[in-house]
Amino acid sequence: MSTNQEVALLAEMAVFAKVVEAGSFSGAARLMGSTPSATSRAVARLEKALGTRLLLRTTRKLRLSESGRDVYAGCLDMVQAAQAVMASAGSYDEVPRGQVRVSVPKAVGRFVLHPHMPEFLRRYPEVDVQLRLDDRPLDLIEEGMDLAIRITDQPPPGLMGRPLLEITHMLCATPHYLECHGTPQHPRDLKQHSCIYLGEAPADARWKFARGGKSVSVTVQGRYAANHTGVRLDAALNHLGIASLPDFTARESLQAGELIRVLPDWSFRTNYSGQAWILYPPTRHLPPKLRVLMTFLAERLG
Template identity: 65%
Template sequence: MSTNKTLTLMEEMAVFAKVVETGSFSEVARQMGSTPSAISRSVARLERAMGIRLLERTTRKLRLSESGQLVYERCVDMVNAAQSVMAVSNQLSPEPQGLIRVSVPKAVGRFVIHPHIAEFLNRYPKIDVQLRLEDRYVDLIDEQIDLAMRISNHPSPGLMGRPLFTIEHLLCATPEYLAREGTPVQPSDLKAHNCIYLGEEPSDSQWKFHKENKKVTVGVQGRYAVNHTGARLDAVLSNMGIASLPFFTARQMLQQGQIVQVLPDWTFRTQYCGQVWVLYTPTRYLAPKFSAFINFMAERLSHEPTLASSLGK
């Protein structure tokens, strides 16, 4: 295929890649402000030019042919290369600008990141932020996410980024609840208490502790399980029991004395403990808007004393 013909088909290649990613002509048409028939014709032009079938069409879904899979991978490389070119232009822009799509775990986003967004937008009037609060693994490329914050001491080697802060968890209850039900002295005492946990997986009710060289796992139970840290805090304040909370959620109520830490001599561990990293796909040129966001949050969070606890973990 000649260079000139290849250049005229680059738009069709990009459209084809988008159709594969979304699995729908209609969705691509909606995103591009076109029509499903126009998108279908675009893919058909690419198929005719290459002389191969790229998609197997049925009344319900689209499926890549064997040749289509190879072509799709090359088309994705082309789109990524074009995005790298735009990143260079952004690098040379005198002022950070454009949209940033950021995926953040729900509690971290609501209690840690969101409170700083207004100041960030005021400082950078040409940057827009789309903050997505979601407790699931996000594929940055497939879901068009620019930056992802993940709780991990060992982030994916396929991504680049930097640590922002550390999440510590602790057990909390109100003085009223403890006066009524008793204060646990050791982890095994929790078996006699109403414990408020996530309830998403069986392991959520297996609370893990360590103290010096001693490690203990306690199977807890309770009448209420809820997978939102703010809701668990509300349940604690309602004297419903003992809950696991990240320190950044509990700190204000701890400081006011409305709740107290339970088993402060023990370190409480969950899969939601550890460093919070801001990650992005590897690139030689990090756009100024991304650098601005990362540096701003790193600076703000480094001076925020409420993210780590001196009371215990």
């Protein structure tokens, strides 16, 4: 492709980036003050020039093709580079503004992020935040999210990130429950107790522990299971049994003496334990609205 052709396609590249951001031709057209047909034609010209299909069109939504992902990353860099050039000339407002869309696991969103959002919104009055509380796997680009928080060993391929906080799980019960039913001294003792567990799959009732290089796995049972930590917390506070809870969910009740940690000398292992990272698409030019939110969360949660 010649330099002249590349320059001629800059507008189409910017339109394509906007279509991906908006999730539809009509949405992008509204943002740009154009029409859906003109927007669709711009993307078609870019696809023809590159010789590849960038978007997979279905009746419900647009999806990026494999090549479309790479092209979008480049187009996004181009748009943000243009913004950086304007900023250096004083033509672009560096005040953080606009909406930030954040995907976060349900419990982390409710108990960890949400309590800090009022302060963030007061500090940055021109930034809006949309939280999507969802535990399922996520494609940031395809679903139009700016940031995601996930528990992972390291950022997945194609994403950048920074660690936020360590999440651990523990077992808790009320003093009343333990007085009535006894306090387990070993994971095997849990078989004699009513346990409040996740309940989404049979494996959720198989609790795993480690201590001093030894591992123990116990199949627990109980009359109540719930796939929301807030519900399991409330069930434990109502003396229904021994609940598995993230540390951030149980913290206040433990400090108030409403709950007691069970088997504190054992490490309780779950898929929901580990390092929580804030993830974002790779880019050399992070918009101010994303930069300030990431910095804020790192300060509050790190």
